[in-house]
Amino acid sequence: DIVMTQGALPNPVPSGESASITCQSSKSLLHSNGKTYLNWYLQRPGQSPQLLIYWMSTRASGVSDRFSGSGSGTDFTLKISSVEAEDVGVYYCQQFLEYPRTFGAGTKLELK
Amino acid sequence: EVQLVESGGSLVQPGGSLKLSCVASGFTFSNYWMDWVRQTPGKSLEWIGEINTDGSKTNYAPSIKDRFTISRDNAKSTLYLQMSNVKSDDTAIYYCTRIYLSWGQGVMVTVSS
Numbered sequence: 161d162i163v164m165t166q167g168a169l170p171n172p173v174p175s176g177e178s179a180s181i182t183c184q185s186s187k188s189l190l191h192s193n194g195k196t197y198l199n200w201y202l203q204r205p206g207q208s209p210q211l212l213i214y215w216m217s218t219r220a221s222g223v224s225d226r227f228s229g230s231g232s233g234t235d236f237t238l239k240i241s242s243v244e245a246e247d248v249g250v251y252y253c254q255q256f257l258e259y260p261r262t263f264g265a266g267t268k269l270e271l272k
Numbered sequence: 273e274v275q276l277v278e279s280g281g282s283l284v285q286p287g288g289s290l291k292l293s294c295v296a297s298g299f300t301f302s303n304y305w306m307d308w309v310r311q312t313p314g315k316s317l318e319w320i321g322e323i324n325t326d327g328s329k330t331n332y333a334p335s336i337k338d339r340f341t342i343s344r345d346n347a348k349s350t351l352y353l354q355m356s357n358v359k360s361d362d363t364a365i366y367y368c369t370r371i372y373l374s375w376g377q378g379v380m381v382t383v384s385s
């Protein structure tokens with residue numbers, strides 16, 4: 161199985177500051193078709209996960225442009241510029257290159 | 273508006289069976305692969321499996337393979353998860369999802385004697 165390892169945030173994050181969440185995969189997620197098979201999600205307290213980013217860097221419909229995804233084949237970053245109260249929750253990365261699909265353990269964002 | 277509504281969660285004894293349902297609306301259900309994902313209390317997300325558009329192909333996580341079965345009824349816009357020989361480790365919130373873009377509210381399954 162592909163293991164997804166997420167980094168921690170130096171919580172709490174001051175409102176208005178930027179935050180970067182890292183994710184590392186145990187195998188390259190770059191497909192021969194040029195796409196990187198990585199999703200990012202936010203799960204707000206008491207809610208279902210919400211897809212933020214797919215194909216490593218494409219924002220899902222309706223997602224604020226304060227969220228951006230970047231990376232290489234195995235190292236990825238979700239950047240949140242100007243953190244707001246609605247950004248509080250747990251962020252997950254997920255690979256969908258191979259079966260079984262696997263998620264990272266999650267990175268909690270708290271607001272100061 | 274896309275909606276996914278799960279139901280069927282309950283308390284079940286180890287070794288027992290349970291069938292979850294997910295009713296879809298707001299999109300053409302038969303056009304989409306569908307997945308089940310679960311979340312254990314206080315922990316991360318775990319992919320369970322997926323089913324193709326006409327129900328002829330499924331893929332499962334090794335942890336539940338041969339115990340869980342995913343199926344669908346396109347005429348009813350409904351996705352199913354048949355759980356059998358359940359274990360305490362299967363205690364979780366179960367979500368159905370449409371290509372990870374849309375998620376249901378989740379349904380709780382508790383396995384305990």
